Amino acid sequence: MEAIAKAHTNIALIKYWGKRDETLFLPMNSSLSITLDRFYTTTAVQFCSCLNKDVFLLNGQIASEAETMKIVAFLDHVRNIAGKNMYAIVNSVNKVPTAAGFASSASGFAALAAAATKAIGMDTDNKTLSQIARQGSGSACRSIYGGYVEWQKGEEVDGSDSFAKPISDKQDWNLSVLSCLVASNEKKVLSREGMKRTVETSPFYKGWLDTVEKDLVQAKRAIAERDFEMLGTVVEANALKMHATTLGANPPFMYWQSATLEVMEHVQQLRTSGIEAYFTIDAGPNVKVICHQKDEQAVLEHLATLPSVQNVYLCHPGPGISYLPD
Numbered sequence: 001m002e003a004i005a006k007a008h009t010n011i012a013l014i015k016y017w018g019k020r021d022e023t024l025f026l027p028m029n030s031s032l033s034i035t036l037d038r039f040y041t042t043t044a045v046q047f048c049s050c051l052n053k054d055v056f057l058l059n060g061q062i063a064s065e066a067e068t069m070k071i072v073a074f075l076d077h078v079r080n081i082a083g084k085n086m087y088a089i090v091n092s093v094n095k096v097p098t099a100a101g102f103a104s105s106a107s108g109f110a111a112l113a114a115a116a117t118k119a120i121g122m123d124t125d126n127k128t129l130s131q132i133a134r135q136g137s138g139s140a141c142r143s144i145y146g147g148y149v150e151w152q153k154g155e156e157v158d159g160s161d162s163f164a165k166p167i168s169d170k171q172d173w174n175l176s177v178l179s180c181l182v183a184s185n186e187k188k189v190l191s192r193e194g195m196k197r198t199v200e201t202s203p204f205y206k207g208w209l210d211t212v213e214k215d216l217v218q219a220k221r222a223i224a225e226r227d228f229e230m231l232g233t234v235v236e237a238n239a240l241k242m243h244a245t246t247l248g249a250n251p252p253f254m255y256w257q258s259a260t261l262e263v264m265e266h267v268q269q270l271r272t273s274g275i276e277a278y279f280t281i282d283a284g285p286n287v288k289v290i291c292h293q294k295d296e297q298a299v300l301e302h303l304a305t306l307p308s309v310q311n312v313y314l315c316h317p318g319p320g321i322s323y324l325p326d
């Protein structure tokens with residue numbers, strides 16, 4: 001039995017930062033993202049009783065032991081739900097250049113959840129797919145849908161009410177997202193470790209939790225009202241608060257480098273010059289800039305001139321998962 005699925009990466013506007021349950025990938029707070037058009041993962045899964053172990057090919061190569069173990073654990077989860085015990089060949093191709101500053105885990109686990117459940121014979125609705133993808137990587141649950149997506153944190157201990165849902169179709173509001181890749185060679189603290197350490201040791205984490213749900217309400221209102229200034233202001237503030245929590249962790253850590261600050265300053269200069277642009281930053285030094293589509297060329301050209309910016313990738317809201325012909 002085989003199936004092929006495609007899922008796009010997403011960028012969080014209101015961040016998922018911290019788990020209340022590490023095993024079930026249950027978040028401390030709800031989050032909101034835009035699924036992007038440019039970067040995606042295509043995954044083919046074939047279950048066969050002829051196999052005596054799972055095989056994982058990533059971008060045409062046999063994946064590392066560590067990567068394969070993550071996929072095997074995820075397939076075990078799917079096998080458990082389906083009540084079947086066949087092994088599978090998984091073939092994933094990432095059109096998400098790591099250099100673009102986007103994590104491919106979100107599109108990767110969303111595509112894997114869709115292809116694996118279909119290949120094993122399950123007929124799953126998107127809500128269930130989102131819950132399954134969440135257990136590969138939290139942010140993957142949002143890539144099931146296109147456009148603007150909310151991941152409701154849920155209250156239940158079993159995660160039955162923790163899944164994503166679309167809050168507006170991608171055609172609704174075609175903003176531009178420019179991902180600025182800045183020079184970065186330092187080993188960063190991966191988001192999974194970063195959020196764990198922050199939750200467990202940062203005195204600033206309580207401040208994050210006290211204000212993030214209000215930020216989410218504000219962001220949803222801004223999207224509903226197409227109020228870009230309201231959206232950009234809360235998105236920028238939310239990213240800054242997330243990063244502030246890391247400074248209080250033990251040991252403290254910081255994702256920003258001098259290049260990160262340079263881009264942030266220039267985004268604020270663009271606003272002073274009359275071009276509405278706002279930034280957000282994830283678990284790394286790269287900066288994503290949002291602006292109106294009419295301003296995207298001016299913003300792109302300005303950012304591309306910065307000496308510490310290696311590349312700028314222009315994206316727009318993109319689609320949710322899709323299935324390809326076998």
Ligand SMILES: O=C(O)C[C@@](O)(CF)CCOP(=O)(O)OP(=O)(O)O
Nearest residue numbers: 012015016137138139191192282283
């Ligand atoms: O995307 C966001 O909301 C914000 C972040 O990117 C950080 F800025 C977190 C993404 O965390 P993820 O990689 O999903 O963690 P996992 O559940 O431990 O796999």
